[in-house]
Amino acid sequence: MKIKSVTPFTVTYPEPNDNDNIRYLTFCKVEAEDGTVGWGEAISQFAESTKATATVIEGMSRHVIGRDAFENVAIWRAIKGATWWYGWHGGVASFALSAIDIALWDLKGKLLGVPLIDLLGGAYAKRLPVIASTHVWRSSLEEEAERHGRYVHEEGYLGVKIGMGKFGDARLGYEIERDIHFVKLLREAIGPTAMLMMDRGQSLRWTVADAIRRTNAFEEYGLTWMEEPLEPTETESFKRLRQHSKCLIATGEREWDARGYREFIDSGVADVIGCDVGRVEGITGALKVIELVEDRDLWFNSHAWSSAVNTAASIALSGFTSRCLLQELKPVRNPMQHELVEEPFTQTGGYIEMPSRPGLGVEVRESVLEKYAL
Numbered sequence: 398m399k400i401k402s403v404t405p406f407t408v409t410y411p412e413p414n415d416n417d418n419i420r421y422l423t424f425c426k427v428e429a430e431d432g433t434v435g436w437g438e439a440i441s442q443f444a445e446s447t448k449a450t451a452t453v454i455e456g457m458s459r460h461v462i463g464r465d466a467f468e469n470v471a472i473w474r475a476i477k478g479a480t481w482w483y484g485w486h487g488g489v490a491s492f493a494l495s496a497i498d499i500a501l502w503d504l505k506g507k508l509l510g511v512p513l514i515d516l517l518g519g520a521y522a523k524r525l526p527v528i529a530s531t532h533v534w535r536s537s538l539e540e541e542a543e544r545h546g547r548y549v550h551e552e553g554y555l556g557v558k559i560g561m562g563k564f565g566d567a568r569l570g571y572e573i574e575r576d577i578h579f580v581k582l583l584r585e586a587i588g589p590t591a592m593l594m595m596d597r598g599q600s601l602r603w604t605v606a607d608a609i610r611r612t613n614a615f616e617e618y619g620l621t622w623m624e625e626p627l628e629p630t631e632t633e634s635f636k637r638l639r640q641h642s643k644c645l646i647a648t649g650e651r652e653w654d655a656r657g658y659r660e661f662i663d664s665g666v667a668d669v670i671g672c673d674v675g676r677v678e679g680i681t682g683a684l685k686v687i688e689l690v691e692d693r694d695l696w697f698n699s700h701a702w703s704s705a706v707n708t709a710a711s712i713a714l715s716g717f718t719s720r721c722l723l724q725e726l727k728p729v730r731n732p733m734q735h736e737l738v739e740e741p742f743t744q745t746g747g748y749i750e751m752p753s754r755p756g757l758g759v760e761v762r763e764s765v766l767e768k769y770a771l
């Protein structure tokens with residue numbers, strides 16, 4: 398079955414889980430000659446990189462149109478080989494390749510009538526524990542702790558992950574004693590067994606001493622992992638942190654390709670390897686990362702904080718690997734998860750099942766892409 402067309406879509410939308418901060422994504426639709434359609438997404442994040450990603454997708458389409466839809470990995474290799482001039486070690490080319498690759502896997506699954514998890518080779522875990530992954534924005538830390546307590550006790554999430562240094566009035570990540578006080582309130586609110594993760598936002602800069610102090614103080618309240626307490630490039634500081642901390646250390650979501658992951662995994666900076674399928678050159682790229690993670694007995698964590706297209710691919714990848722602890726979902730209803738697809742992803746009793754319909758298992762509403770068009 399030949400591929401007939403490749404079409405990019407750019408969107409801009411408010412993200413309620415980030416205090417309605419405006420975000421941007423690039424989608425890609427590939428269509429086969431029989432009219433079957435596959436969807437992909439790149440977490441291109443800013444207006445300029447989103448527009449650039451759409452332009453690059455249009456250019457890359459010459460490697461896709463007219464090819465057999467079952468040759469998706471061969472197409473990935475052709476694009477990767479052709480974009481070395483501007484895409485070596487990542488950047489907009491990796492965003493564009495991510496969106497095309499995800500769409501090609503979706504199309505292949507739909508043409509074969511097979512869900513992505515079976516195309517990959519089957520589920521290690523048929524269902525994944527789910528945590529609520531969100532940012533805090535209110536100035537009252539008591540209210541924020543209570544809100545997260547409700548996600549666990551009323552909605553059934555098995556834990557929470559909190560982004561610090563984000564938009565709004567919460568101002569977490571700036572005053573160490575206040576941060577520790579918040580984690581104490583949070584542990585009281587979510588109860589003794591819920592998973593708890595803290596994630597330094599990249600707008601914050603901590604010294605390695607600050608990172609060690611916070612990590613160990615938070616750990617007193619039971620930390621599943623500490624995420625990006627330092628910049629990903631601060632390899633020596635990460636090593637020092639790991640020597641002085643007991644909990645798992647996470648980083649990786651800003652890396653672009655398997656080559657980059659190999660370098661920092663080899664440097665031994667982290668236990669939990671973050672990976673965004675909408676950035677890491679798609680499902681084909683993420684599978685290479687999973688191989689590295691499994692080889693080193695590390696943990697894979699999908700950074701699925703954009704659309705339901707990304708979440709669908711992320712759930713399948715997380716269920717496929719033997720080295721995944723949990724799946725993150727955004728707890729507050731939002732346009733790119735709850736409006737974009739017919740049946741939004743949700744947890745039941747703290748777990749989410751592998752999508753079972755062909756391809757990614759989601760039906761994208763083009764009218765929603767038009768509503769939020771950039």
Ligand SMILES: [Mg+2]
Binds near residue numbers: 624625650
């Ligand atoms: Mg993060």
